[in-house]
Amino acid sequence: MKAAILDRITAARRARQPLVLVTRLADGAQCLLDAATAAGSLSLPAVQAAEARSLLSSGRSTRLNCDEGLFARAYVPSPRLLIVGAVHIAQALAPMAASAGYEVIVIDPRGAFASPERFPGVKLTDEWPDEALTRLGLDAATALVALSHDPKLDDPALELALPSTVFYIGALGSRRTHEKRLERLRAAGLGELTGRIHSPIGIDLGGRAPAEIAVSILAELIQVRYRGEHAASGAATRA
Amino acid sequence: MNTDNDSLFETLRQWRAAGKSAALATVVSTWGSSPRPAGSHLAVDADGHFVGSVSGGCIEGAVIEAAEQVMVSGQARMLEFGVSDEQAWQVGLACGGRVQVFVEPVE
Numbered sequence: 001m002k003a004a005i006l007d008r009i010t011a012a013r014r015a016r017q018p019l020v021l022v023t024r025l026a027d028g029a030q031c032l033l034d035a036a037t038a039a040g041s042l043s044l045p046a047v048q049a050a051e052a053r054s055l056l057s058s059g060r061s062t063r064l065n066c067d068e069g070l071f072a073r074a075y076v077p078s079p080r081l082l083i084v085g086a087v088h089i090a091q092a093l094a095p096m097a098a099s100a101g102y103e104v105i106v107i108d109p110r111g112a113f114a115s116p117e118r119f120p121g122v123k124l125t126d127e128w129p130d131e132a133l134t135r136l137g138l139d140a141a142t143a144l145v146a147l148s149h150d151p152k153l154d155d156p157a158l159e160l161a162l163p164s165t166v167f168y169i170g171a172l173g174s175r176r177t178h179e180k181r182l183e184r185l186r187a188a189g190l191g192e193l194t195g196r197i198h199s200p201i202g203i204d205l206g207g208r209a210p211a212e213i214a215v216s217i218l219a220e221l222i223q224v225r226y227r228g229e230h231a232a233s234g235a236a237t238r239a
Numbered sequence: 240m241n242t243d244n245d246s247l248f249e250t251l252r253q254w255r256a257a258g259k260s261a262a263l264a265t266v267v268s269t270w271g272s273s274p275r276p277a278g279s280h281l282a283v284d285a286d287g288h289f290v291g292s293v294s295g296g297c298i299e300g301a302v303i304e305a306a307e308q309v310m311v312s313g314q315a316r317m318l319e320f321g322v323s324d325e326q327a328w329q330v331g332l333a334c335g336g337r338v339q340v341f342v343e344p345v346e
Contacts, residue, residue, distance in 0.1 A: 010248045
């Protein structure tokens with residue numbers, strides 16, 4: 001692997017841009033492709049380039065279908081978890097999700113909550129949730145959890161997430177809290193989408209401690225990511 | 240699938256920036272039950288430090304040894320591990336699967 005290719009993969013991962021690297025296994029010659037460009041010591045025929053580019057969305061890595069031994073390694077953005085509310089459960093959830101491969105960002109305009117002392121090593125922003133979510137962008141590799149218990153923070157985040165392509169939406173709160181939240185979201189014209197919200201949030205593991213609730217939220221995230229909403233909806237949920 | 244790859248590439252760059260030789264191993268084919276899917280990476284430096292994984296731990300030692308040779312020769316090579324493999328490496332996968340691992344120098 002040439003230094004230029006290593007640099008480019010590192011930069012693309014920081015910028016959340018997908019790439020696919022094709023290696024000729026006989027001699028290690030490589031071609032790095034994105035949707036529009038191709039660069040490197042290996043020049044690929046159009047058919048193989050198209051096959052390699054088809055992996056940019058799926059993120060799958062595989063040998064290409066040809067006589068020459070060509071291996072395509074797709075690099076797609078890490079899944080991302082946006083947490084609204086720098087609360088106690090968020091303190092447990094952020095490092096757990098990071099170790100499961102998620103890029104985690106905690107959003108809370110209340111500086112006393114979103115402090116580096118409470119969240120060592122975690123990416124924090126003190127923007128209001130609607131500003132932060134608009135800036136960060138909501139895509140199909142992103143999950144949103146609203147944990148603040150404060151409608152001023154949770155509601156604007158949910159209003160942006162519901163019509164977006166995020167793969168998971170969860171909101172903390174008792175059944176009564178959630179009923180009131182649903183009323184507000186219906187009044188905001190989002191009634192048909194409210195079924196997307198996981199609330200009570202998380203798989204019902206029976207735990208009540210912040211770290212235990214964080215495990216149940218992360219477990220549900222992983223389940224929805226790989227099994228889809230249908231499989232997840234069959235599981236009991238926690239209060 | 241992307242777990243730990245961000246830090247793996249950052250680590251590779253740090254090793255190279257510090258003037259250390261490095262090699263990258265990648266699972267390119269799997270048959271049967273194998274612990275890590277195609278595309279899984281293991282990065283190794285000249286002192287034997289490594290990040291990532293290409294198996295549940297059963298073949299890492301042999302891959303690291305090959306990576307050290309690849310750093311010296313500058314030539315990429317293919318390794319194959321499996322229950323029926325008695326040629327290059329006397330290492331098997333306990334799960335009964337087979338994997339091919341491509342090891343390349345990082346310039």
